[in-house]
Amino acid sequence: MDESEFVFELRTCRWAERRWPPDGGDRAVLVARQLGTKRRRWDTVVIEVDADAFARRADFGRRRLDGDMLGVVRHAPAEWEWYRDALPDPDYPWRYVRETIHEADEREILKVRKRGNRLEIKRRYEYPDWIRRIVAIENKPDLDASAARDLRPQLERDVALSLADEVWVATNATGETVEPALLESVPVEAGILTFDGHDAAVAWYPRTLDVDAPGTRILERPSGGKYDQSAARFEYVPPEEKAKKRLEIAERAYERGWRTYTRTMRPDCRHFELRREEALVLPYCDAKSCHQTARECSGRCSAFEPEPPAWRQKGWPIEGGPGNASKRLLESRRERYRPGQSASDAE
Numbered sequence: 001m002d003e004s005e006f007v008f009e010l011r012t013c014r015w016a017e018r019r020w021p022p023d024g025g026d027r028a029v030l031v032a033r034q035l036g037t038k039r040r041r042w043d044t045v046v047i048e049v050d051a052d053a054f055a056r057r058a059d060f061g062r063r064r065l066d067g068d069m070l071g072v073v074r075h076a077p078a079e080w081e082w083y084r085d086a087l088p089d090p091d092y093p094w095r096y097v098r099e100t101i102h103e104a105d106e107r108e109i110l111k112v113r114k115r116g117n118r119l120e121i122k123r124r125y126e127y128p129d130w131i132r133r134i135v136a137i138e139n140k141p142d143l144d145a146s147a148a149r150d151l152r153p154q155l156e157r158d159v160a161l162s163l164a165d166e167v168w169v170a171t172n173a174t175g176e177t178v179e180p181a182l183l184e185s186v187p188v189e190a191g192i193l194t195f196d197g198h199d200a201a202v203a204w205y206p207r208t209l210d211v212d213a214p215g216t217r218i219l220e221r222p223s224g225g226k227y228d229q230s231a232a233r234f235e236y237v238p239p240e241e242k243a244k245k246r247l248e249i250a251e252r253a254y255e256r257g258w259r260t261y262t263r264t265m266r267p268d269c270r271h272f273e274l275r276r277e278e279a280l281v282l283p284y285c286d287a288k289s290c291h292q293t294a295r296e297c298s299g300r301c302s303a304f305e306p307e308p309p310a311w312r313q314k315g316w317p318i319e320g321g322p323g324n325a326s327k328r329l330l331e332s333r334r335e336r337y338r339p340g341q342s343a344s345d346a347e
């Protein structure tokens with residue numbers, strides 16, 4: 001991902017947080033970036049949520065609940081019960097379930113007690129049904145017809161699997177209308193958003209995908225060359241597996257949001273700055289004179305220089321230097337923006 005893609009992606013996230021859905025209306029959303037499955041990572045993920053249920057999700061803490069933890073807390077009974085009676089048979093040994101139960105106990109999201117030799121559980125909170133829809137956006141700032149053709153197989157896979165309710169491509173507006181060649185190259189099921197600065201318009205509305213139906217995972221497809229006689233390989237994905245994956249993606253989005261990129265960057269470098277660009281705060285590298293990507297701004301960066309100790313003196317070690325201040329700024333924005341708030345509350 002180069003600089004322009006990274007900045008474009010953050011801009012898309014910020015826009016989605018303030019303006020989703022694109023046709024107006026009022027839907028509470030949670031936005032995250034770079035999430036998906038082992039095989040497919042989406043650039044921007046918009047989770048449309050039920051605001052009340054979403055508020056109740058906070059009972060389980062800021063950390064995500066992984067698949068095993070979800071299996072326990074979602075089936076935890078209202079009254080004390082032996083865990084093996086209460087929970088569905090796992091497709092792995094029960095001892096791992098016991099480990100998850102103890103972890104849930106430590107995180108204070110499940111009541112646990114021993115009765116003789118038996119481990120009993122009782123739910124502390126009911127896990128809310130907080131996810132309404134999941135929208136995947138592929139960011140391609142420079143989407144010409146050839147880039148759209150390259151993107152097509154990936155979008156076709158998304159449509160066939162139908163793990164997200166909607167799939168979009170976001171690109172920069174180049175003129176009054178979207179090139180017909182581009183519209184032809186992107187599958188009709190995928191929507192197209194065109195950005196002009198910080199605002200976006202819909203060039204093509206997507207089709208709503210059937211997330212409750214079995215999906216098709218395309219494993220291999222013929223290249224289509226003259227001598228390529230091979231058949232496509234694919235497998236069916238049952239709706240239950242899709243539902244599980246969707247929940248896991250939403251939980252990761254809940255934990256990460258989209259402003260956590262400094263976690264993998266080096267805000268403790270003296271060249272690291274945060275710069276405001278309209279409503280967006282972007283990382284900026286003073287040494288490279290650009291908005292650096294998370295990949296560049298890492299422990300391997302040859303231009304890295306630790307922030308001088310003098311920066312840390314004021315209030316250090318409680319307050320820390322500018323690096324810590326940057327982290328805190330992004331964290332506080334993350335905390336302040338909750339679905340259901342107005343955009344101005346979020347700032």
Ligand code: SF4
Binds near residue numbers: 271
């Ligand atoms: S010099 Fe390297 S580590 Fe420092 S802010 Fe720039 S990209 Fe990040």
